[in-house]
Amino acid sequence: MILVDTALRHREVEGRPIRVGLVGPGTQGAAIVRQVVTATRGMRIAGIANRHIERAVRAFADVGIEPVLRAGRTRIEEALGAGLAVATEDAIGLAQADGVDVVVEVTGSFDHAARVVLAAIEAGKHVVHMNAELDGTVGPILKAKADAAGVIYSFSDGDQPGVEMNLYRFVVGLGVKPVLCGNMKGLHDPYRTPATQQAFAAKWDQNPAMAASFADGTKISFEQAIVANGTGFRVARRGMLGPDFSGGDPYAPLVPLEETVSAFADTLDASEHGLVDYVVGARPGGGVFVLGTHDDPRQQHFLRYYKMGDGPYYCFYTPYHLCHLEVPTSIARAALFGDAVLTPLAGPQVGVIAVAKTDLAPGTVIDQLGGFEAYGVAENSDRIDADDLLPLGLALGSTVTRPVRRDQALVFADVRIPEGRIIDRLYAEQRARFGRPIPAG
Structure with a gap:
């Protein structure tokens, strides 16, 4: 998207990339990681959470990054503060952690996804997701909670x-x-x-x-x-x-x-x-x-x-x-312009x-x-x-x-x-x- 690329280039030059915490490195989630790491300036994957940590580690390894394994918000924050990439089974800890600007939810689940989104909103994080099923069930109340917290809750570009x-x-x-x-x-x-x-x-x-x-x-x-x-x-x-x-x-x-x-x-x-x-x-x-x-x-x-x-x-x-090729634009729209793709x-x-x-x-x-x-x-x-x-x-x-x-x-x-x-x-x-x-x- 024109304008977004310019803003991201400025963040790259300034050394202030948008820090992304991704939950759900399945086929689409891992592809988003690849797109951010290989093709998106001004943005980096700070952490990846998955119920089985092997998939989080693999998503990083596939793009040449060796993550540290952490659980608990405090330990995740310590690693992020040291500039380390984090793989974790603790989605809530990652969603709440300082050192994450935008939480990207790609699990395709309902109850688990709702917990992650709520944790992110309560911690003052923007949320970008590819979960039409969650959004089509309880999206309006999640949007109301995001509005009250002063953050963006948005479906993504690409889908x-x-x-x-x-x-x-x-x-x-x-x-x-x-x-x-x-x-x-x-x-x-x-x-x-x-x-x-x-x-x-x-x-x-x-x-x-x-x-x-x-x-x-x-x-x-x-x-x-x-x-x-x-x-x-x-x-x-x-x-x-x-x-x-x-x-x-x-x-x-x-x-x-x-x-x-x-x-x-x-x-x-x-x-x-x-x-x-x-x-x-x-x-x-x-x-x-x-x-x-x-x-x-x-x-x-x-x-x-x-x-x-x-x-x-x-x-x-x-x-x-x-799909995943356009998701980084959604992340930037939320973090840099307060603009939701679809909410x-x-x-x-x-x-x-x-x-x-x-x-x-x-x-x-x-x-x-x-x-x-x-x-x-x-x-x-x-x-x-x-x-x-x-x-x-x-x-x-x-x-x-x-x-x-x-x-x-x-x-x-x-x-x-x-x-x-x-x-x-x-x-x-x-x-x-x-x-x-x-x-x-």
């Missing part, structure tokens, strides 16, 4: 929601009114499981359940939910419209994105709200898009001249998302509910995102509250207490939620602050 928000802001800057923020995918089948996605996951070095969460709609539901919460937009209906131009064949030729706009036109004409949605089977396949309108006839003339079409809906898109405006607009992937019998444990038991579907938050629908982020680890049919949305009364989880406390606090409190019992 689709951040790219969408950058494009949204660009379109607003043109004087065009955004009316739909869109994501793009090549396949949507809510019944995909870790078993069906095993070969794909092996090819791309992914967890099979994670790969299934991409295919079954869970991932895109969380991604579009957090875009809705950052823009004030909503979904047109439960699950979004999701027009599919693939004919159910993920290998079918992709249609140009501009040809998909008509699939949204009638809904946009009738909507009082901006919308978030997605398309299947359009190109560029790795991109995102924003549809916007303009009321000024003279500017409409110029938009036609600039090959943007006749309107009334103008299609802007970014043809790629580069909730206030209370939730859209959440992600749990829907049964198969008939669920009492005693079934809902195991993981992309698993065998449930898939995630985007729904407007007022409807979630009114019907006591169960967020997928709270459903994980819960036990089904009565029969639930396939494709039925779960409610709180359908499950027994484990005790003592911070994610549940945060969600209850969020509903009490922004919506309807969860009924007792």
Whole structure:
């Protein structure tokens, strides 16, 4: 991002790099470490935390750094103060330590991630994350806590929601009114499981359940939910419209994105709200898009001249998302400019509910995102509250207490939620602050 690179160059020259504490050196986390160390001036990885320290050590070793192993905030601070790189299993200690400016959370977890983010905020650290699932469940209350602490809480550049928000802001800057923020995918089948996605996951070095969460709609539901919460937009209906131009064949030729706009036109004409949605089977396949309108006839003339079409809906898109390659820009935006890439405006607009992937019998444990038991579907938050629908982020680890049919949305009364989880406390606090409190019992 222009401006950020200049500011980082100044920090490098001044010998005052932004100090990053990264939690979760999995595939994406380790790639972020590599990007910071090999390609980003004015920034350094101060420490890496992981539940199993070997992965933290490996992430450093892969870029030629030999870390010291420390646990406990005091010992971590002593090492950081001496200019040493720290590998640790103590994510909370790292998140709170002096010597860290920005905490980058990349675990993909819920309860553990919530603890890390809260610890960082309470210690006065900015937080940049790639955890759409956490953000789509309790992001608004975490943002409220960050505001109270005077720090930034932000999703990252690079992943689709951040790219969408950058494009949204660009379109607003043109004087065009955004009316739909869109994501793009090549396949949507809510019944995909870790078993069906095993070969794909092996090819791309992914967890099979994670790969299934991409295919079954869970991932895109969380991604579009957090875009809705950052823009004030909503979904047109439960699950979004999701027009599919693939004919159910993920290998079918992709249609140009501009040809998909008509699939949204009638809904946009009738909507009082901006919308978030997605398309299947359009190109560029790795991109995102924003549809916007303009009321000024003279500017409409110029938009036609600039090959943007006749309107009334103008299609802007970014043809790629580069994930970890762009995360350092997000870190710099937070630390140097107090600028969040994507963060909730206030209370939730859209959440992600749990829907049964198969008939669920009492005693079934809902195991993981992309698993065998449930898939995630985007729904407007007022409807979630009114019907006591169960967020997928709270459903994980819960036990089904009565029969639930396939494709039925779960409610709180359908499950027994484990005790003592911070994610549940945060969600209850969020509903009490922004919506309807969860009924007792």
